[in-house]
């Protein structure tokens with residue numbers, strides 16, 4: 734049976750931001766706006782948004798490397814494989830633009846993200862010296878060759 738969830742590009746930053754607030758709570762102060770080069774997608778069930786994800790050129794290698802910035806799924810829609818679909822959408826977006834690598838990170842306690850990234854072909858990785866571990870040394874960094 735076809736999935737009832739659709740992933741669609743979105744420029745509705747206010748809606749993305751409100752989803753981020755609901756999903757991340759106080760941690761939502763890290764929201765990255767489009768001025769940093771982010772592109773966004775919404776996950777929708779019918780007309781109802783249940784998740785979002787974003788991608789942008791990386792700071793340290795914007796020509797060749799994209800950064801998978803935040804993604805999240807509301808509780809009611811978790812456990813349905815949506816994070817993997819959102820990873821694939823962004824990888825496809827990056828490949829279509831001829832980027833060579835995708836990088837991202839997640840907290841060490843976020844085993845769901847780590848497992849989904851690994852399943853989608855991301856490998857543990859450490860940022861190069863020029864940029865350093867920009868999100869700290871206690872997170873897991875990943876990279877996928879596109």
Ligand SMILES: CC(C)(COP(=O)(O)OP(=O)(O)OC[C@H]1O[C@@H](n2cnc3c(N)ncnc32)[C@H](O)[C@@H]1OP(=O)(O)O)[C@@H](O)C(=O)NCCC(=O)NCCS
Nearest residue numbers: 803804805806808810811812813814815816839843845846
């Ligand atoms: C991490 C996150 C994006 C995973 O999204 P997802 O689409 O639910 O991922 P999956 O479908 O692969 O489910 C992952 C696991 O979540 C678990 N899960 C969490 N809440 C669940 C719920 N309410 N119902 C069912 N499963 C749930 C499932 O056990 C599933 O494990 P499984 O593979 O053994 O079934 C989502 O949990 C989330 O938005 N978390 C908060 C924000 C966050 O951490 N974002 C990622 C870093 S930017």
